[in-house]
Amino acid sequence: MEFLEAVFVTPFASIADNPEFLLEVIIGGLLTGVMYSLVALGFVLIYKASGVFNFAQGVMVLFAALTFVGLINLGMPVWLAFLATIAVMVALAFVIERVVLRPLVNQEPIILFMATIGITFFLNGFGQLVWGSDIKVLDIGIPKEPIIIGGILINEFDLVAAAVAGVLVAGLAVFFQKTTVGRALRAVADDHQAALSVGIPLKTIWVIVWSVAGIVGLVTGIMWGSNLGVQFSLSLIALKALPVLILGGFTSIPGAIVGGLIVGAGEKVAEVFWGPAFGGAIEDWFAYMLALVFLLFRPQGLFGERIIERV
């Protein structure tokens, strides 16, 4: 009885008491969701273009952030470190394409998935070997003051993160829609063989896609890193991005954004209002359960391509 009351009565009562607090929680959640979206975006880019479920995205975020911080600590100005890290990520994309993807062309998806887990282990060791495994502070001057807009408390940092995500998505949209390379990428995403037969070089496309995912990873790493410090646990946010992916659909960029927002807001609301009923810390699995229930009704996610099967 007590439990039922804690699930069905108390949360709604406290929401009704203080609707502004609910709004605050939702907005806070949405802004965290933006960060999830950023990680999910990297996954979607690679999955769309090569059908590889890239588990290494999380560790790419960590690696990019480590490199970035490491270069700044070596005395590089921020802009130069940023460019240098982009160069490193592009080089990484080259190496991955050449060493891992090319020999595994035409293998089953699960084999490629395992290969990306291998990359995860490797990069994890490599990044921490080169840059050390202690927690590093990343401060590139993003303001962190809480401000009050319309009676609601918002962290300035979250607003900056949202703006960065917006710019990034807009940039990607322009890149995909307007440039030749972007069109080629979309063609590859639609149909590998058809794209090959009209003369799109698949290998180059893969390098580009992994580079773009690496750059998205760098931006994500900078945002998460300035918030939490650059450390190993950064690579674990990849796990948080997975429910975002299945909510939004593996192949959809808008899906990644909307999924991230839903997961972020849903998670915070559940934790704050329903958490006490379950003894707290339900954030760990709430997103997965949400995604699971959601999948029962829509197996391809919100914006995923419809699954049509033939024998």
Next chain:
Amino acid sequence: MLYREAGQFKTSYGADQAIFAIPQDRVVFSLILVIGFVVVPLVASEYMLLTIMIPFLVFALAAIGLNILTGYAGQLSLGTGGFMAVGAFAAFKLATSFPALDVVPVFLLAGLVAAAVGVVFGLPSLRIKGFYLAVATLASQFFLIWMFNKFPWFFNYSPSGVISAPPRSVFGIAAVTGAEASPVAKYLFTLSFVGILALAAKNLIRGRIGRSWMAIRDMDIAAEIIGIKPLAAKLSAFAVSSFYVGIAGALWALVYTGSVEALAFDIDRSFQILFMVIIGGLGSILGSFLGAAFIILTPLFLDRAGLWFGFPVPVNVLTNLENMIFGGLIVFFLIVEPRGLARLWQIAKEKLRLWPFPH
């Protein structure tokens, strides 16, 4: 091979279907059994039994469980750790609630509990598949571990959340859990359990259920059309797989580490077992053993390798190097033979059969 099957003709379907069709194979296998049951306990040191052989067997059992689900039934799962935890905690609760119960029924019942939980979390597989399913099984992983950490009932209200295994014996012969159990008894108990369950798995797979799993794996729609019930096939795969994984979890907690804690079964454990299955070979019982051996031995070997070269390597550098080498090896093996060590063994056998002639 040192021997060939030339001149041995099979005269019945039974002979053709036998697991070891050639007498020499049977001899080799009996030898392996003798080594496992007699020679190893006599020769191996306590350290070797406790840190290599027992975890190897436990992991092999878990890998067989996951192989049934992923390799034979084609349902990718990342929730193995969660199901291991279910088996471990179920065994612990059963052992402490019914002190009179023997270890064997405790473990079997723990497996059944895990199977029931597996069926519940297998339900989404009826609607979704592939990577969507993999991510969905992560839900079970996180939810189960959270549950075991959160509710003190599961660890008998122990304040630290870590509990030690109660001492129990098998058929009143020898203690196999708890502090007094001898390593040899533990090892023989684990070996018998794993051996019998592996044999059961092999036969299950060769039978009707196993064939329905493989049909579902190869193409579920086509399987449905030829009259295989996807509901029954998928859920039975989840049930059997979780049964195996659950017993592996129970063995891990009660026999191997001697303490039950949810943290031992986190997401890394799930990935570790998935590695074993893939490196060993999807859809192969032998592969599960080979994969488990590879994953257990590689880190130990890398640890030692640092010492052999003689230069002192700081611990954190060594861990990172290990990660790098381990990741590199995984990619390397996938490139060389995506179908795993079991396939490499098969190729070697075929080559040796013709050797020294090229054709």
